[in-house]
Amino acid sequence: QKEVEQDPGPLSVPEGAIVSLNCTYSNSAFQYFMWYRQYSRKGPELLMYTYSSGNKEDGRFTAQVDKSSKYISLFIRDSQPSDSATYLCAMRPSGGGADGLTFGKGTHLIIQP
Amino acid sequence: AAGVIQSPRHLIKEKRETATLKCYPIPRHDTVYWYQQGPGQDPQFLISFYEKMQSDKGSIPDRFSAQQFSDYHSELNMSSLELGDSALYFCASSLVGLNNEQFFGPGTRLTVL
Numbered sequence: 001q002k003e004v005e006q007d008p009g010p011l012s013v014p015e016g017a018i019v020s021l022n023c024t025y026s027n028s029a030f031q032y033f034m035w036y037r038q039y040s041r042k043g044p045e046l047l048m049y050t051y052s053s054g055n056k057e058d059g060r061f062t063a064q065v066d067k068s069s070k071y072i073s074l075f076i077r078d079s080q081p082s083d084s085a086t087y088l089c090a091m092r093p094s095g096g097g098a099d100g101l102t103f104g105k106g107t108h109l110i111i112q113p
Numbered sequence: 114a115a116g117v118i119q120s121p122r123h124l125i126k127e128k129r130e131t132a133t134l135k136c137y138p139i140p141r142h143d144t145v146y147w148y149q150q151g152p153g154q155d156p157q158f159l160i161s162f163y164e165k166m167q168s169d170k171g172s173i174p175d176r177f178s179a180q181q182f183s184d185y186h187s188e189l190n191m192s193s194l195e196l197g198d199s200a201l202y203f204c205a206s207s208l209v210g211l212n213n214e215q216f217f218g219p220g221t222r223l224t225v226l
Binding site for chain 1 (some may be wrong): 171218
């Protein structure tokens with residue numbers, strides 16, 4: 001079993017809908033949680049970065065972390081066709097060191113115009 | 114804003130050959146990370162360097178080595194290439210500190226024939 005589980009999709013929703021993307025993890029040492037967006041054959045782009053449990057909002061994006069359930073979410077409001085991409089959750093045990101990230105497999109999101 | 118630079122962007126090699134990938138971090142970033150992403154897979158962490166010293170090690174094969182130089186750029190050396198080494202190789206950089214967000218480069222696509 002992978003340390004980080006993420007439904008690969010594809011997830012197809014109409015333009016303007018609210019999108020919910022999720023990951024679960026098994027390693028309770030993970031403290032820092034990230035969401036990356038990756039377009040085909042491009043490098044992952046950092047969208048959200050959160051520490052421990054709670055919510056963080058940035059524009060149309062909201063990240064939620066529930067450490068008690070080992071569950072993280074990314075919500076996208078007013079989804080646009082340009083949001084169509086693969087969304088990868090990532091996490092690490094510590095924040096200040098040079099630890100590598102552990103990624104989920106990514107969810108392929110399709111926003112239908 | 115300046116981003117992570119990787120070269121070459123594409124590389125084709127034969128089995129058993131060697132390859133060298135280069136990464137130039139965002140200016141003032143002191144840490145680099147290498148990741149391997151196979152087709153349809155999530156990025157797998159290989160190795161990281163902080164202030165020119167190896168910091169964290171992931172699933173890097175013994176045939177691979179890497180180093181960080183005095184100007185903070187890094188090189189990933191891959192020897193005795195195998196067909197299974199065909200993948201996208203990403204470099205990420207960060208400034209070690211409280212948040213230590215990792216920013217990814219565009220990747221090098223390695224094809225081993």
